[in-house]
Amino acid sequence: MHSAPADTADPTALGILSTVFGYESFRGDQQAIIEQVAGGGDAIVLMPTGGGKSLCYQIPALLREGTGIVISPLIALMSDQVAALDAVGIRAAYLNSTLEPYEAQAVEQQLLAGDLDLLYMAPERLVLPRTLDLLSRARLSLVAIDEAHCVSQWGHDFRPDYLGLSVLAEAFPGTPRIALTATATEATHREITERLRMPAAEHFVASFDRPNIQYRIDPKDRARDQLLRLIRSEHPGEAGIVYCLSRKSVEQTAAWLEGQGVAALPYHAGLDARVRQEHQERFLREDGLVIVATIAFGMGIDKPDVRFVAHLDLPKSIEGYYQETGRAGRDGQPSTAWMAYGLGDVVSQRRFIDGGEGSEQFKRNARSHLDAMLALCETVTCRRVQLLRYFGQDSTPCGNCDICLNPPTTWDATVPAQKLLSALIRLDRERGQTFGAGHVIDVLLGRESERSRQSRHEQLSVWGIGTELSEKEWRTALRQLLARGIVEAVGDFGVLVPGPQAGPVLRGEVTVELAVDRSPTKAPRQRRSGGGPSRAAASLEPAQQEVFDALRSWRSGVAKEKQIAPYMVFSDATLVGIIEQRPTSVDQLGLVSGVGAKKLAEYGEAVLEVLGTDH
CATH class of the missing domain: 3.40.50.300 (P-loop containing nucleotide triphosphate hydrolases)
Incomplete structure (x- = not known):
């Protein structure tokens, strides 16, 4: 068993969650994922942003002997990730190009001495022979591959460096690996499994819903x-x-x-x-x-x-x-x-x-x-x-x-769609020309311009056949017809031509239902008249919102002094929890979600002072 942070009285997954991170229960598949990796198994985790992916490798790294290696493409953020872990008492560091040689050497010595719980590095560093040699001399608890969708060449954020991570399977065969991403279709999911060579991994696919x-x-x-x-x-x-x-x-x-x-x-x-x-x-x-x-x-x-x-x-x-x-x-x-x-x-x-x-x-x-x-x-x-x-x-x-x-109103746009397609065909057939959206709408509306006069478009049979719609309505309709493939925009100038779905529309074989542009939807949420940061505290009474602002002000001062992000002190959600539970002692404050042992010891008295001052 790894030596979890010194003040963790209960060296179990749930004990670490409570004492170190300040949460009383796991969400969704977190516990099952942690048990899989802590037990030495591989895992592929698809979980939405904000779903708590990081706990799925942080807690197993604390439960297992050795140091957890976290592969991340985000060199610019590693210092903040390490600072957030330090804030809850986890020994973390990073190895990247921002470090001076002597700083990197010190981190390597900490790794070899077993003095780190987690070590962050970028994929291009990990695959270097020198880095693989360093890691072979250290005791590794696990390897976490964050943003694993970067391995997919057909995904939205392909990173060639990630392809080299397949080397992990050979280099550290006895070390459990966990690959995590917030966005993956079934095809990307399969590609992650194949490219990272994780055929025996347990797969955990959480709901992608973010109801908030x-x-x-x-x-x-x-x-x-x-x-x-x-x-x-x-x-x-x-x-x-x-x-x-x-x-x-x-x-x-x-x-x-x-x-x-x-x-x-x-x-x-x-x-x-x-x-x-x-x-x-x-x-x-x-x-x-x-x-x-x-x-x-x-x-x-x-x-x-x-x-x-x-x-x-x-x-x-x-x-x-x-x-x-x-x-x-x-x-x-x-x-x-x-x-x-x-x-x-x-x-x-x-x-x-x-x-x-x-x-x-x-x-x-x-x-x-x-x-x-x-x-x-x-x-x-x-x-x-x-x-x-x-x-x-x-x-x-x-x-x-x-x-x-604000459900949209739909209307039968079959005839206008046919008129638009006819205009595109006539413009091309009779004048041998194609045009963009603006000019085609001018033709439909019978609206003269220098271009229409030069091309004698007023002589066409389709001139002015679309006056039942305004320009704005034609643009709304055209946008939807483009989206459905009834019309296409081609070439460098985005000229309009009939699309692959145009035939059935022209022949009257299908009905084209389009939506009327809706008025902008406003959130059905109350805001306080004074403005300012209040969304997280929207459920609070006015007097409580004043306390929320006082706690935020205190938090900003602490964050500035420590040169860390305010959320690393306490999140807005934790501040709301503090106000709703109204703790009157340090022990009661420790029961609030998000208040772990280290933060309780460091900030407990100060928080109670703010609460007492404002009551």
């Missing part, structure tokens, strides 16, 4: 203004992540939010590495910051109080979207996943795929990912049901997405 996240997708209409309304009306002063497709959009959106009084920072691969690191650390360690980023940001971010994730551009896949939205509400408190989505997103994504590099098979795979994403955006049934079905799980309507809260 409200999924909402609104028609794009001045997306930055829509984002600002979301922040001001629902999340003032709260932490959030905003995803944009391009670096330029990231920079402009962050600057625009700052100009509107929202504390925001940009993050993308084009920024200087030191600036990226500084912005990431500020986001993790300060309350209420909004980070505007490309998808380069966020994998492995362990900030539990991100209250919203917003997308100003269409993600490329449901896997990517699900992982990005999963960075909201890791503490289980109510959070929002919001997206602005428009016709231009569909056209630009198709153009990006068709004009990109890669084999035809790669492009087919990318189109398949995009089609699934578009189906989610255009669904007229519960978004959560559609999301979970993508990951192979059945569910019932959630009652907490925009579709459930």
Whole structure:
């Protein structure tokens, strides 16, 4: 048995969970996974972000003799992960390129001396002969492969370095391995198993449902203004992540939010590495910051109080979207996943795929990912049901997405769809030309322009046949027709042509039901009039919310003094628990979920003082 932290009176999995981490019971499959790995078996774990994956290797590492090796692609976050473990009394370190040679040597000596519970490193370091030799001389309790979906070449976040991790099977045959990911389809799941050479592993697939996240997708209409309304009306002063497709959009959106009084920072691969690191650390360690980023940001971010994730551009896949939205509400408190989505997103994504590099098979795979994403955006049934079905799980309507809260109205759009297809055919057949969405809509509306006059389009039989719809309604319809493959956007300029599903529509063999654009859905949650951070404390009475703010203020001071993130002191959920349970002694405080032995000894008296001051 490994020597668990000194103050762990009960050296069992449940005892460590309670004494070290401050939780009284396991969630879902956690206990079964821990027993599998602690008993020496391999495990492949598919569990949503915020589902408690890290405990599944941290506790077995404390139960088994030796040091647990954690493979993570996130060098920039390793110091924070180690700091969070240190905060609960676990001996942890990392080996990466940020260390000076003498610092790395000291960590290696700690490993060889058996003085570490957990050691983090990146995959490219692990496969080096020198590292494999070092580990062969140490006693290893387990090897954890985090973000294991990175091994899949058809996944959304492929990392070539991960392919080398198959060496673990030969190098450490007696050491249990656990591979973990928050996003994997059945195909990716199989690929993880094969590429990591884990045929005998026990598989644990948790529900991918995150009921605390409200999924909402609104028609794009001045997306930055829509984002600002979301922040001001629902999340003032709260932490959030905003995803944009391009670096330029990231920079402009962050600057625009700052100009509107929202504390925001940009993050993308084009920024200087030191600036990226500084912005990431500020986001993790300060309350209420909004980070505007490309998808380069966020994998492995362990900030539990991100209250919203917003997308100003269409993600490329449901896997990517699900992982990005999963960075909201890791503490289980109510959070929002919001997206602005428009016709231009569909056209630009198709153009990006068709004009990109890669084999035809790669492009087919990318189109398949995009089609699934578009189906989610255009669904007229519960978004959560559609999301979970993508990951192979059945569910019932959630009652907490925009579709459930504001069911869309549908209409028979068969005739307008036929008119649109006829216009595309006539434009191509009679004038030998193809056009983008704007000009095709002008033709349908009979709206003259310099281009239509030059091409004499007013002479066509389809000129002005679509005046029953407005321009906005045509754009809404066209977006949905593109998503269904009835119309396609091709070439560098996104010109419109009939799609593979056009034939049956033109022949009247199918009915085309489309949704009317819905008004934006607002969360049915009360906010206090004073604004400020309150989502986690939404259930508290006004007097309790004042105590919550006092505890947050105290926590910020402690975090600043220790140079750690506030959540490493206590999470918002733990602060709410403290207020609801109203402890009057250190022993009672120790019963609150999230208050482990080390934190109780370190902060107990100070917390009681804050509570006494405000009562």
